[in-house]
Amino acid sequence: MADLKVDLIAPNGRKITLPTGIFINNEFVKGNGGTITSINPTDESEIATVSAASADDVDTAVKAARKAFNDPSWREMSGTDRGAIMFKWADLLDANKETLATLDTWDNGKPYQVALNEDLNEVLSCIRYYAGWADKIQGETIPTTPGKKFAYTLKQPIGVCAQIIPWNYPLAMAAWKLGPALACGNTVVMKPAEQTPLSILFAAQFIKEAGFPPGVINILNGYGKETGHALASHLDIDKVAFTGSTATGKAIMKTASVNMKNITLETGGKSPLLVFDDCDLEQTAKWAHLGIMSNQGQICTATSRVLVQETIMDKFLEEFKEVIKTTSKVGDPFADDTYQGPQVTKQQYERVLSYIEAGKNDGATLATGGVPKKDVGDGKGFFIEPTVFTGVTEDMRVYQEEVFGPFCVVVPFKSEEDAIRMANNTTYGLGSAVFTQDVNRAHRVADRIEAGMVWINSSQDSDVRVPFGGVKQSGIGRELGEAGLAAYSQTKAVHVNIGLKL
Numbered sequence: 001m002a003d004l005k006v007d008l009i010a011p012n013g014r015k016i017t018l019p020t021g022i023f024i025n026n027e028f029v030k031g032n033g034g035t036i037t038s039i040n041p042t043d044e045s046e047i048a049t050v051s052a053a054s055a056d057d058v059d060t061a062v063k064a065a066r067k068a069f070n071d072p073s074w075r076e077m078s079g080t081d082r083g084a085i086m087f088k089w090a091d092l093l094d095a096n097k098e099t100l101a102t103l104d105t106w107d108n109g110k111p112y113q114v115a116l117n118e119d120l121n122e123v124l125s126c127i128r129y130y131a132g133w134a135d136k137i138q139g140e141t142i143p144t145t146p147g148k149k150f151a152y153t154l155k156q157p158i159g160v161c162a163q164i165i166p167w168n169y170p171l172a173m174a175a176w177k178l179g180p181a182l183a184c185g186n187t188v189v190m191k192p193a194e195q196t197p198l199s200i201l202f203a204a205q206f207i208k209e210a211g212f213p214p215g216v217i218n219i220l221n222g223y224g225k226e227t228g229h230a231l232a233s234h235l236d237i238d239k240v241a242f243t244g245s246t247a248t249g250k251a252i253m254k255t256a257s258v259n260m261k262n263i264t265l266e267t268g269g270k271s272p273l274l275v276f277d278d279c280d281l282e283q284t285a286k287w288a289h290l291g292i293m294s295n296q297g298q299i300c301t302a303t304s305r306v307l308v309q310e311t312i313m314d315k316f317l318e319e320f321k322e323v324i325k326t327t328s329k330v331g332d333p334f335a336d337d338t339y340q341g342p343q344v345t346k347q348q349y350e351r352v353l354s355y356i357e358a359g360k361n362d363g364a365t366l367a368t369g370g371v372p373k374k375d376v377g378d379g380k381g382f383f384i385e386p387t388v389f390t391g392v393t394e395d396m397r398v399y400q401e402e403v404f405g406p407f408c409v410v411v412p413f414k415s416e417e418d419a420i421r422m423a424n425n426t427t428y429g430l431g432s433a434v435f436t437q438d439v440n441r442a443h444r445v446a447d448r449i450e451a452g453m454v455w456i457n458s459s460q461d462s463d464v465r466v467p468f469g470g471v472k473q474s475g476i477g478r479e480l481g482e483a484g485l486a487a488y489s490q491t492k493a494v495h496v497n498i499g500l501k502l
Contacts, residue, residue: 004019004020004021004028004029004051005017005018005019005020006018006020006048008047010106012102012105014098014099014102016099016102018048018198019201019205020048020049020050020051021051021201022051022052022057022061022218022219022220022221022222023201023204023207023217023218023219023220024057024220025064025215025218026207026208026212027214028201031051031053031054031057031220031222032053032054032057033051033052033054033055033057033223033227034052035049035050035051035052036049036050036051036194036197036222037049038107038195038196040106041108041342041343041344041345041349041381042109042332042333042341042377042380042381043377043378044346044380047107050197050198052221052222052223052226052227053220053221053222053226053227054226054227054230055226055230057220057227058189058220058222058227058230058231058234059234061218061220062160062234062236063236064215065160065187065188065218066187066215067215068214068215068216069160069215071213071215074185074187074216075185077185078135079135079136079137080134080135082131082135082182082183082185083131083133083183084131085210085211085212086127086128086130086179086182086183087128087131088210088211089206089210089212090127090128090131092210093120093123093127093203094124096202096206097124098116099202100115100120100123100171100199100202100203101115101116101119102115103198103199103202104119104170104171104196104199105341106198107170107196107197107198107199108167108168108170108344109333109343109344110295110296110333110341111333111338111339111340111341112333114294122175122462123171123172123175126175126176126464126480127175127178127179129465130179130180130182130183130485133183133485134182134183137183137184137489138155139152139153139154139155139491140152140153147498148497148499148500149496149497149498149499150496150498151493151494151495152493152494152496153492153493154492154494155184155489155491156185156489156490156492157185157186157489158184158238158239158488158489158490159186159237159238159239160187160189160236160237160239161181161186161188161189161237161238161239161241161488162190162231162234162237162239162240162241163188163189163190163191163242164191164224164232164240164241164252165190165191165193166244166300167193167195167196167344168295168298168299168300168344170192170193170196171200173243174190174200176243176479176480177190177479178190179484180488181488183485184485186239186488187215187216187217187218188218189237190219190220191220191227192219192221193244194221194223195345196344197221200219224248228252232251232252232255233255233258237261238261238262239261239262239263239488240262241263241487242263242265242267243267244267245267245268245402246427246473249265249267249268249475252265253265253476262490263477264475264476264478264487265476265477266300266430266468266469266474266475266477267300267430267470267473267475268300268402268428268473269301269302269428269470269474270305270402270426270427271301271302271303271430271431271432271433271451272305272307272422272426272432272433272451273287273303273306273432273433273435274419274423274432274434274435274436274445274449275306275308275309275312275316275435276309276416276419276434276435276436277309277312279312279436279437279457280435280437281316281319283435283457284316284319284435285316285319285320285322287433287457287459288303288320288435288459289320289323289327289328290459290460291460292306292406292407293324293328293340293386294339296340296341296343296344297352297404297405297407297408298343298344298348298404298405300430300431302408302431303408303460304402304403304407304409305399305409305411305423305426306320306408306409306410306411307411307412307413307422307423308410308411308412308413309412309413309414309419310412313412317410320388321367321368321388324368324369324386324388327339328340330373331376331383332376332377340386340406342381342382343383343384343405345382346382348382348405349372351405352384352404352405352406352407353372353384355397355401355405355407356370356407358396358397359389359398362396362397363391363393363396364389364390364391364409365389365391366387366389367389367390367410368386368388369384369386369387369388370385370387371385372384372385384405384406385406386406387405387406388408388409389408389409392410392411399411400426416444419445420445420448420449423449424448424449424450427472427473428473429450429451429452429473430451430452430470430474430475431451431454431459431460431470432449432453432455433454433455433456433458433459434449434454434455434456434457435456435457436456436457442456442457443456450472451470451474452467452468452469452471452474452475453469453470462480464480464481465480466480467479467480467481467484468480468481
């Protein structure tokens with residue numbers, strides 16, 4: 001790590017020169033928090049070792065971000081010019097998207113075609129979407145006493161923002177947070193997940209080239225207990241945005257209260273997918289499969305509780321298992337026909353396996369899967385067969401707790417009221433799905449489900465123009481769309497006296 005870069009050859013043959021330092025003030029420097037070694041989840045080999053940030057490094061980065069926030073080169077930059085820099089950064093990432101997708105696949109285990117054609121497209125769309133917003137963020141004038149007084153509002157940036165992102169969508173989650181923060185004129189100190197530290201470092205190479213002033217974007221790989229805690233507790237950070245587990249979100253929320261930081265949290269989920277007996281059964285089974293098995297089931301919104309009207313339970317289960325059999329090819333993520341790669345880490349792999357045992361021990365019936373997939377490559381890697389349980393009751397752990405893997409329960413319901421009650425019987429409220437051809441029922445049920453998002457006759461829809469977020473213990477605030485700007489701006493009211501005399 002002496003020169004803070006390493007030359008790599010990826011499994012798909014792509015040659016990559018990867019920075020290995022932390023990124024502060026538009027420069028890569030060595031971190032003082034030790035190192036992080038990225039493990040390839042496909043064969044358990046080491047990919048690369050990168051610097052980790054210490055609490056002192058966090059302080060250095062925060063000071064750089066504060067200086068940049070107060071510097072006229074950023075603070076007084078027009079929204080149009082800010083947007084132009086963001087557009088240029090997106091163009092530079094676009095020119096290197098194959099390398100970025102390769103790193104996400106190698107580091108995370110997701111299929112390369114998904115990383116390239118879905119994740120990277122979302123990254124670019126998100127940055128460009130918010131680049132377009134940068135010069136359209138404005139207040140309003142409010143007449144109070146005509147001819148004597150009026151007021152106007154200013155939309156202003158919050159300040160220095162800490163952003164802590166997860167490992168399931170390394171670059172996409174970075175774009176979701178960086179896009180609105182930069183468009184509003186904030187500065188950022190970002191901590192990627194320690195499980196997937198690589199692709200964001202490659203992307204950081206183009207920050208300076210795009211034209212961002214030093215200190216506007218700082219990237220600190222590091223461990224949650226040190227780097228993450230230092231960010232959440234730092235007194236000169238104005239906002240913390242976090243995506244990850246509910247338990248960690250609660251800890252961050254508590255720590256951030258030290259100076260009442262503005263917070264945005266997107267946390268866990270146990271999303272229901274409701275299947276009514278008038279649905280298009282073939283399409284429903286396909287969407288249900290995508291809703292839980294895509295991205296190795298490592299999606300916060302995964303529709304992992306499939307609730308099926310009892311009159312079609314057997315037919316649905318037969319169709320669902322057939323879709324799994326014909327679609328869910330588990331294998332090398334760089335192979336074009338792979339649908340499901342390995343779980344991201346050994347820890348996550350063992351977590352999923354532990355829930356399989358919990359389901360069995362609690363008396364649920366294993367309908368399919370439930371075992372490691374060891375016939376891939378040389379038998380190494382964190383592969384698990386797509387797993388479905390039936391015979392599940394609402395008090396079981398597999399019904400109530402987030403597994404975060406290719407794992408779902410299929411449970412029957414009698415009536416619409418029964419389905420709504422079962423759907424809402426959870427501490428979470430992130431996503432949900434309703435499958436029916438009765439338009440009145442679809443909207444009626446969507447209104448009553450306790451979730452931040454409802455998909456009607458689909459699952460996992462996400463669009464950069466549409467707000468994303470949850471209720472209950474699935475988080476606070478919204479990302480994406482115009483609503484995402486509200487998380488990174490504050491409103492100042494200015495009262496103007498133009499003629500009232502005392």
